[in-house]
Structures are given as C-alpha cells and as structure tokens.
Amino acid sequence: MTFDYDFFVIGAGSGGVRASRIAAGLGAKVAVAEDTFMGGTCVNVGCVPKKLFVYASEFAEHFEAAKGFGWQQVDGSFDWPTLRDNKTKEIERLNGIYERMLGGANVEVIHGRATLLGNNKVGIGDKVVTAKHILIATGGTPKWPTFEGAEHCITSDQIFYLETLPKRVLVQGGGYIAVEFAGILNGLGCATELAYRGPLFLRGFDSEVREFVATQMAEKGVQLSFNTDIESIAKNDDGSLTVRLNNGEVREVDAVLSAIGREPRINGLGLENTQVKTAKNGFIEVDNNFLTADPSIYAVGDVVGRMPLTPVALAEGMALARYLFDNKPIELNYSNIPTAVFCQPNIATVGLTQQQAEEQFGEVLVFKSDFKALKHTLSGLAERTLMKLIVDKTTDKVVGCHMVGPDAAEIMQGIAVAIVAGATKQDFDNTIGIHPSAAEEFVTMRSPV
Numbered sequence: 001m002t003f004d005y006d007f008f009v010i011g012a013g014s015g016g017v018r019a020s021r022i023a024a025g026l027g028a029k030v031a032v033a034e035d036t037f038m039g040g041t042c043v044n045v046g047c048v049p050k051k052l053f054v055y056a057s058e059f060a061e062h063f064e065a066a067k068g069f070g071w072q073q074v075d076g077s078f079d080w081p082t083l084r085d086n087k088t089k090e091i092e093r094l095n096g097i098y099e100r101m102l103g104g105a106n107v108e109v110i111h112g113r114a115t116l117l118g119n120n121k122v123g124i125g126d127k128v129v130t131a132k133h134i135l136i137a138t139g140g141t142p143k144w145p146t147f148e149g150a151e152h153c154i155t156s157d158q159i160f161y162l163e164t165l166p167k168r169v170l171v172q173g174g175g176y177i178a179v180e181f182a183g184i185l186n187g188l189g190c191a192t193e194l195a196y197r198g199p200l201f202l203r204g205f206d207s208e209v210r211e212f213v214a215t216q217m218a219e220k221g222v223q224l225s226f227n228t229d230i231e232s233i234a235k236n237d238d239g240s241l242t243v244r245l246n247n248g249e250v251r252e253v254d255a256v257l258s259a260i261g262r263e264p265r266i267n268g269l270g271l272e273n274t275q276v277k278t279a280k281n282g283f284i285e286v287d288n289n290f291l292t293a294d295p296s297i298y299a300v301g302d303v304v305g306r307m308p309l310t311p312v313a314l315a316e317g318m319a320l321a322r323y324l325f326d327n328k329p330i331e332l333n334y335s336n337i338p339t340a341v342f343c344q345p346n347i348a349t350v351g352l353t354q355q356q357a358e359e360q361f362g363e364v365l366v367f368k369s370d371f372k373a374l375k376h377t378l379s380g381l382a383e384r385t386l387m388k389l390i391v392d393k394t395t396d397k398v399v400g401c402h403m404v405g406p407d408a409a410e411i412m413q414g415i416a417v418a419i420v421a422g423a424t425k426q427d428f429d430n431t432i433g434i435h436p437s438a439a440e441e442f443v444t445m446r447s448p449v
Contacts, residue, residue, distance in 0.1 A: 001120075005031050007324065008122050008131035010114045010269070013040020014310045015301030016137030017098060019317030021105040026325040030107045031131075033114035033124055038098040039091075041139050041302070042310040045157045048094065049087050050180060053160075054342045056083050057187025061220075065379035078189055080165035087160065116270035120296045123270075133296060133324055136276075136284060137317065138269065140262035140302040145172065149233030152241055153258040156181070166190060166254035170243055172230055173259035174201030176341050179213070181257055183344035186222045193223040193253075195245065200226060202341065206353035206402050212370075212386045213404055216345055219382055230256070264303045281305065289330050290320050298324075307334060338416035340409035345383060348412035350419050351400035357390045361399070365391040365425070367445040373405065373438055387441050389425065391448075396424040401442070411439045 007023045009016045012034035024030045037044045056078075063074050102109050112124045120130050142155035154162070156177050167190060171182045174196035186192040194201070194217075201224075202210045218224050225245075233256060234242045243251040264283050271278070275294035277285045283305030290298045300320055301313035315332055322328040338350035357364045367389040376383055385405030392399050401415050418427065433440025 003120065003132045004129040005029050005108075005131040007031075007133050007135065007321075008114075008129065009033070009135045009137055010116075010122070011040065011135075011137035011139060011301075011303075012038050012098065012102070012109070013137060013139045013301065013313065014042050015139075015313035015317035016040070016135065017102065017317070018314045019135055019137065019300065019321045020102065020107045022318050022321035023325050024105045024107045026321065028321075028325045031110055031129070032102060032107055033110040033112060033122070035111070035113035038095040038109075043094050043098070044091055045160055047310055049091060049160050050156075050184075051342060052087050052090070053083070053184045053188075054180070054344070057184045058344065060187055060189070061381060065375070065381055068378040068380045078165075080162075080188070084161065113268070115268065116274050116276075116297070118273050119275075119294065131296075133298060135317075135320065136266075136269070136292075136297060136299040136303055137301050137313070138265040138303050139313075140308060141265045142259070143261045143263050145230065145258050145260060147230055147232055149235070149241075150258070152233045152235050153256045155258055159257060162255075168240075168253040169193070169255050169257060170195060170230075170251055170253045171257045171259060172196075173261070174198055174203065175259065175261060176202075177262075178257075178259035179217075179341060179343045181259060182222050183217065183220070183342075185257075186217075186220060187344060192221070193225060193251065195225045195228045195230065197229040198226065202347075204353075205341075205347065205349065206388065206400070207355060208368075208388065209347060209349070209353075209386065209402050209404055212384075213343060213345070213347060216383060216404070217343065220344060262302065262308065264305065266303065279305070289323060290316060307337060309337065309339060312337065336416065336420050338412050340412065342409070345385070345405050346408040347402075347404050348408035349400075349402045350412055350416040351398070352390060353400060353402075354388070354390050357392065357399050361392045361394065363393045364399070365393050365448040367391065367425070367447070368449050369441045369445055371441070374436055375406075385438055385441075387438075387445070389428070389442065389445060391425045396426055398423050398425055398428060405438060407438070411442075415442060 006028035007030045009020045009032045012032050020030045020032045115123045117123045169185050169190045169192050171178050171194045182194040200210050229246045231246050232244045276292040284299040286299050286304050290300050300316035302308045319330045323330050341347040369387045388402040390400030428443050431443045433443045
C-alpha cells in the first residue's frame, strides 16, 4: 500500500519533535501536526518558563544576602509585567526555533488539530492523509479539580500569563508543580500558602529530603498546610476568593493555583476510531516498542505516563524513530534517571530512596551531610543544604544520591553519570574534592549515620 507519509506525528512537543527529526534524517517522509504551540508543554507552559520564574523569584534573597557582603540596600521593587512579557518574548523566540528546526530537517509542519480516523488515517480539518506509522505525542494537560467553584482556579497553563500578580495565593497540591510554584510565588512577594491533602508533599522522594524541604520552605515564609484540601471556592464582588477548607477553616485570597497533577491530552484525538487502548488512569497503553493495540499507531512521552520528564520523552522519541526506520532495537533503561524539583531550595536526586534501597538490598549504608553553605556564613540567611548517599553494603555500589540546596540539579547531573556507570562508595572516596564548594561534600563523607 502507498501512503502519503511514512511517519505522521501528532504533537510538536519534546518527544514528537525529536522522533520526527530523527525519522526524517533516516530518510522517512515525515509530517508533524500541532494545534497549539511549537515545543509542547516544556517550552511553553512548563520547564523553560518555570525555570525563568524561579530565577526571578530568587533575587529577593540575593538582595538580602548581599548586605552581609558589603552591598548597600538595593531597590527591591518587582514589576510583574516585565517578567511576564520578557518570558513571553523568549518563548516566542523558541517557538520559531522549533519551527525552523523541523523545516531544516525536511519535516512538514501542519498547524491544526489532527484526529485519528482509523488504521493509518489522520484527518486535519477537511483533509484526510494516510501514514504507514502514526505517533501520538500529545503530552499532558493539568487536571481540573471537581469541587464547587473550581472554575475560579487557575492552573500552570494560565499562571504564566496573568494580567496582574496576586497578592495572596493558595496553591493546591503536593507534586513538583505545586511545590515549585509555592516557592516562586513566595519569592515574588505573594503571601503564599500550600495546601496538600496528604501528610507530607513530594510523595515518592526520599522521606528525609521531603521533611528537610518542608522545614526550609516554611522558614522562607511559605505557609504549609498538610492534611488539608479545598472544599469550595466562592468569588467575591471585589474579585477576591473565599476558600473553604476541609478542616473548617476559611481563607480569603486573590488566586487559587490548582496543581493536583496532570492527565493525558487525548480528548478529541479520535481514539475511538482506532484499536488504541487506555489504562484506568487514562494514559495510552503501549508495549516495550511504544506500539499501541493498533498496529499502525505508536505513542511516547507524557501521554503514556511512564516518567513525565522532558528528557525521557526525547529519549523515547529518538529510540522509536531509530527502531522504525533504522531497525535499531529499543533498549531504554528507566532506572537511575536523575530528576530535579526547582523548589527553594532545589532538590535533585538519582537512584533509589533510602526506603527503596532497604527494601531491595536489605542492609544499606547511609552517608549524610547537613550544613550551612559557606555563602551563608556572611549572608545571614538561615538556609541549609542536605546531601545524602545510599550505598548497598554488600557491593559498595552507590545506589542513591540526593541533594537539597543551591545548584542541586547542576551537581546531580554529573553524579548521575557516575551512578549509571556503577560507581562505588570507594570511587567517591578516591575522588579529590573541589574546594571550597558544596559539591565536595559528596566525596568527603566518610562515616555512615
């Protein structure tokens, strides 16, 4: 059978763009359809603008710290429209880069909503095209809460474009996004409360890391309300919001940011016209080669719900393209994937938590350092840093590494290479540290706790 395309990709986010570029480079005729913005969530309403906002929110502390180093008080006023608009200009620049990057790779870009019409068939508007292979790479979208008055909330999709910065904000949730934005908003001068229905946020991270971050965030001014959730929201005549919590308390705020998780972006995709199956949580089911239950349709990235991280989507897209058009087997390893939470202070981690390591190996050695960074001996700030190594006692391999503190992600990326390569605690001990630096603590911890 002759097809219009060898490879038709729905979604120009991280996974879709990488898959399409690799496939085109291997000689395939490729098209990508995108109905919102080039670059997907990460570029537009995720990682990139979020990190820019994190930078912005840290300056207040930098200004405060500068006094201890002899700098006179600087003007600490903050202008929200400047940050918002400069961020938008940068995102628009990146959108253009993605468009040119695809064109330069001989990938046809189609602006519009693609709908699956059946085996090997895709519709865009009133046009129908065929493809030998179809890839769903539509990513995820924020979950909307279901309590009364939920329509008055904003999500991470809207917060980057607010007309004005709210003075009082309640953040709902306990994952990456909620914790990161609680720090951002607090740093930008908003009176910020984080409400999470569980006893402690960041479920899945090392428990000591979670507790340490909670203490640090509270000291920085974020009000943490655990075992607390929203029951209802009512909008007042002056535009403010009255929030009723499940503990009977009431809050008066200017905005509620709901960050209770993300779900696959599959509404209106036409899955009902195919054999594609979804799991109970809504994510698309795929096999080890990212093939769905439909023989012509594949899926990668956040829409399959394995690890919702941009680098993972990139790796999956690249592996799939090489599998389909270069006969290379897919051999992705989802263990030891480093990750970071850009809360304040930052978290970065790779490998197992202490609890996971104890379950898997039985006896482990834990090395820990909790200290005030050199900078803060003069800054006057109370912030502390936590570093932790988890070692399998039998093999001496470092099976987990965790850090809370400034530049944690930058430090952890290098350590992740060592962990993936199978480094032992002796390898860490044999490595000379860079002095004075926080990172040297990882190679100077000698006594287990």
